[in-house]
Amino acid sequence: MPIGELLREKVLAVQEYSLLSWNALTNVFRKPFYWADLFTQADLIGFGSLPIVMLTGFFTGGVLALQSATTLAQFGAKSVTGELVSLSMIKELGPVLTSLMVSGRNASGMASELGSMQVTEQIDAMRALGTDPLKKLVTPRVLSTIVMLFFLTIISDALGTFGGGLISTTMLGLEGAQYYHMAYQYLRYPDILEGLIKPIFFGFIIATIGCYFGMSTRGGTQGVGRSTTQAVVVSSVLIIASDFVISRLMIGVFGR
Amino acid sequence: MAVRDETSADGSATAAVAEAEPAAVEFEHVSIGFDGKPVLNDISFSAQSGEMVILLGEAGTGKSVMLKLANALIAPDFGRIRIFGEDIGTMPEQQMFTFRDHIGMTFQESALFDSLSVRENVAFRMREQKVDDETIERRVREALRFVELEDAIDKFPAELSGGMRRRVAIARAIITRPKLLLYDSPTGGLDPITSTTIIELVMKQRDVYESTALLVTHRLQDAFMLATHRFNRSSNAMERIPGDGVDPNTVIMVLRNTGIAFSGSLLDLLRSDDPYITEYLAQ
Ligand SMILES: Nc1ncnc2c1ncn2[C@@H]1O[C@H](COP(=O)(O)OP(=O)(O)OP(=O)(O)O)[C@@H](O)[C@H]1O
Ligand SMILES: [Mg+2]
Numbered sequence: 001m002p003i004g005e006l007l008r009e010k011v012l013a014v015q016e017y018s019l020l021s022w023n024a025l026t027n028v029f030r031k032p033f034y035w036a037d038l039f040t041q042a043d044l045i046g047f048g049s050l051p052i053v054m055l056t057g058f059f060t061g062g063v064l065a066l067q068s069a070t071t072l073a074q075f076g077a078k079s080v081t082g083e084l085v086s087l088s089m090i091k092e093l094g095p096v097l098t099s100l101m102v103s104g105r106n107a108s109g110m111a112s113e114l115g116s117m118q119v120t121e122q123i124d125a126m127r128a129l130g131t132d133p134l135k136k137l138v139t140p141r142v143l144s145t146i147v148m149l150f151f152l153t154i155i156s157d158a159l160g161t162f163g164g165g166l167i168s169t170t171m172l173g174l175e176g177a178q179y180y181h182m183a184y185q186y187l188r189y190p191d192i193l194e195g196l197i198k199p200i201f202f203g204f205i206i207a208t209i210g211c212y213f214g215m216s217t218r219g220g221t222q223g224v225g226r227s228t229t230q231a232v233v234v235s236s237v238l239i240i241a242s243d244f245v246i247s248r249l250m251i252g253v254f255g256r
Numbered sequence: 257m258a259v260r261d262e263t264s265a266d267g268s269a270t271a272a273v274a275e276a277e278p279a280a281v282e283f284e285h286v287s288i289g290f291d292g293k294p295v296l297n298d299i300s301f302s303a304q305s306g307e308m309v310i311l312l313g314e315a316g317t318g319k320s321v322m323l324k325l326a327n328a329l330i331a332p333d334f335g336r337i338r339i340f341g342e343d344i345g346t347m348p349e350q351q352m353f354t355f356r357d358h359i360g361m362t363f364q365e366s367a368l369f370d371s372l373s374v375r376e377n378v379a380f381r382m383r384e385q386k387v388d389d390e391t392i393e394r395r396v397r398e399a400l401r402f403v404e405l406e407d408a409i410d411k412f413p414a415e416l417s418g419g420m421r422r423r424v425a426i427a428r429a430i431i432t433r434p435k436l437l438l439y440d441s442p443t444g445g446l447d448p449i450t451s452t453t454i455i456e457l458v459m460k461q462r463d464v465y466e467s468t469a470l471l472v473t474h475r476l477q478d479a480f481m482l483a484t485h486r487f488n489r490s491s492n493a494m495e496r497i498p499g500d501g502v503d504p505n506t507v508i509m510v511l512r513n514t515g516i517a518f519s520g521s522l523l524d525l526l527r528s529d530d531p532y533i534t535e536y537l538a539q
Contacts, residue, residue, distance in 0.1 A: 030350075121364075121367040122368075124329050124363065127329055127353070128359070129380050130353050130356040130357050130381060130384060131380075131381075132349075132353050
């Protein structure tokens with residue numbers, strides 16, 4: 001394919017994606033609103049992801065404590081392990097790892113579900129029956145992913161800090177009180193704010209990318225497979241890239 | 257853009273025609289192509305209220321595309337499409353969703369929602385319209401009885417045969433008694449007996465509810481049967497129109513090479529001396 005054609009296609013795709021995202025958001029204020037679909041999706045995304053998010057959070061906190069304590073001990077600063085674990089979990093790893101997990105689970109799920117509906121003309125059938133697929137399928141997914149990812153991230157942060165504490169006390173010989181004191185003392189509001197803003201953006205990315213690749217699926221079962229893979233790859237990359245941008249902005253605003 | 261300008265220019269003329277009952281479906285110089293390949297070129301035709309247009313033509317001549325155009329599921333590259341006098345090309349998307357309440361459509365591959373039961377598939381539109389549960393249940397059963405599938409109400413699409421799926425799709429399309437029906441190959445790939453059952457249903461819908469319809473089929477027999485038979489309400493079966501008559505409201509249209517090769521009644525079709533039509537009929 002010539003470069004120009006390829007470029008044109010990409011620009012068109014970005015335009016379509018933006019349009020879908022914009023509609024998904026503004027549909028929140030347009031009737032009808034599909035509450036039942038919102039709750040089904042929230043259950044699927046939120047409670048469905050709970051086990052993997054808890055496990056990832058816990059072990060990430062644990063390994064953070066393990067790795068940092070060894071390094072910190074060289075400088076005689078093993079006692080600040082708590083601070084390091086809680087700050088890293090809350091600002092970075094909690095939001096990013098939770099989002100990557102949910103992306104693997106749900107961006108792919110959305111892309112394959114909507115993709116199958118697209119290639120079997122179920123999306124067209126829905127439109128023919130007078131229902132806007134953006135309202136019925138996309139908006140509930142976007143909203144519920146944003147809300148659920150927000151809470152999943154908090155759970156992951158908490159379990160990570162707890163996991164770090166458990167490892168510090170059982171394997172690294174730190175006092176529990178000291179660990180939690182350090183974990184808490186150096187935490188500032190901007191850190192919490194950063195940690196809570198990120199999942200809102202990441203949730204939006206996961207759902208809109210998943211739905212976009214689903215809705216734009218062409219070419220049968222193979223196309224569905226392609227969409228699913230692309231949805232996970234693109235949303236993961238976007239999560240990590242936007243994490244960088246948000247972090248940089250926060251540092252610019254709050255200086256930490 | 258040129259298309260849009262045209263709308264306002266003869267807007268008054270349209271209004272005048274609209275008063276004298278507009279055609280149910282009207283294509284004006286409609287063209288569409290995919291990936292630079294023209295599929296339909298300068299198509300103009302209209303179907304009056306209560307008429308049935310049977311679309312014939314070889315595979316890939318744009319029959320399905322034509323039905324999707326009529327329901328604004330895709331937009332033409334050029335030309336204008338009016339449904340009940342409304343220009344659906346200039347209608348805002350959100351308004352179109354409401355407008356589709358008047359249009360029922362079945363897809364070539366049925367396109368049933370595979371994660372919903374037959375009941376929920378058929379009920380879909382009424383649920384969206386927030387009709388109460390009791391009425392929905394009654395109407396769903398009624399629609400399924402119409403297609404003789406009441407027993408399958410709790411099944412899922414994957415558990416049905418192809419012919420049953422087609423009939424559920426018909427029930428889903430007709431449940432709200434839309435004024436216009438678009439049937440895409442309702443008999444495609446089915447055995448002759450099931451095909452006849454389905455044609456009978458389509459005929460019942462035509463003659464009992466007097467809805468307008470565009471029907472795509474590959475089977476010449478379907479066109480013959482629809483043109484030469486009528487539905488008898490008292491015997492609840494179809495019967496031949498006496499005296500070898502043909503249904504005056506049934507029009508046959510043959511698509512070929514991006515254009516309309518033939519359009520007229522069954523008698524005209526049989527009398528046509530166009531070599532392509534003669535050959536088509538001889539198949
Ligand atoms: N969404 C689409 N994207 C690209 N090309 C399309 C699309 N829909 C239809 N076409 C092309 O338009 C042409 C007409 O397709 P259409 O499905 O209308 O044929 P048809 O007359 O219904 O054929 P059949 O009798 O096999 O159902 C085909 O060449 C097809 O490849
Ligand atoms: Mg077709």
